[in-house]
Amino acid sequence: MRWPPAALSSAEAASGTDGSAVLLEGIELRKSFGPTLALDGAGLRLRAGEVVAVMGPSGSGKSTLLHCLAGILRPDSGRVTYRGTELTGLPDSSLSRLRRTEFGFVFQFGQLVPELTCLENVALPLRLAGVRRKDAENRATEWLARVEVGDVAGKRPGETSGGQEQRVAVARALVSGPKVVFADEPTGALDSLNGERVMRLLVDASKETNVGVLLVTHEPRVAAYSDREVVVRDGISREVELAG
């Protein structure tokens, strides 16, 4: 075969995300757990419609950064701003409402409620937002079909394969139309083909509905679905600028 395979034209390669509004921004974030300094001045900026990969060694602070940006953890110092509102100043109740209405989450595993069926799991964010059962379940059914796991609607998560479960999780993260999806190793437990499916779903959501996706991954092939990457080392984030 040819090596390297033919490059794209510059028009094809252009990401097209420049100039979009900044959705989420973390500045100078510090966070300690007892004696462990997990974040030491990390920051990150995410725009609408953009997929940003967060990479770096194990224990470097990637998940902590994601949790601070998502309002799951409160940083010791620094600021997190979501569409102009500073999260660090909000009470817990507003933070959890924000997470429910504006954010979606996909983790490596164990995020679905085991007692509920897959359909009920996907409908859950809508139910919590006050949508009537019938409507919520109709929309959940549409989403399950869209991520190509309509056939597991009536099963509980424990009765599905890992790849199916992760697609259900993506449907649940996207069903309520979030502005930002936080994905921490979403493909970590999947084989290559299922990992690729999950990434396509996230990227398509980002490009079609302008969702910002923050993707923590240690897999370069998964990071290759992003528009750019941020590297975290020792609690400090950095973006590499290449010339040319």
Next chain:
Amino acid sequence: MSIGHTLLGLLEAGPRHGYDLKRAYDERFGHDKPLHYGQVYSTLSRLLRDGLVEVDGVETGDGPDRKRYAITSIGVTDVEGWLATPEKPEPYLQNTLYAKVVLAMLSGRRAEMVLDTQRAAHLRVMRQLTHRKSKGDLADQLICDHALFHLEADLRWLELTASRLGQLAEEVRA
């Protein structure tokens, strides 16, 4: 692999004779492909001509090995630039990448810089392949996958190297 840059990098630790330099190179980077004396001296004379090294002292007697070479400040800048420039992503880069990581550590620079820069260069190509795969037919997908897995292997190896840096740093300084 760029022998000139590697020899320059080794000279950053201090001036050496050509023979010494060859030995240091072979030990660290030339396991299966030691340098010929001819290569060492022709490289050194090119570096000398370009002002990247200078003769630091000459012992009595003749032959090129009487000369001791030292890196110049232009030479240091040259090594610096080389380390900061990612290699073109293609298979079987490990010799060059390994040399860069080792030389960065030997000279007290941050080896992670080499890794992060190379990751950025690799990911740039991997993004193009991923994009092309999403638009292409099955044959296109298979070809791109092959390339993607090979590029990923480079990066995984680099990441493993990075997480072993502490250990490696001790070994190269020993």
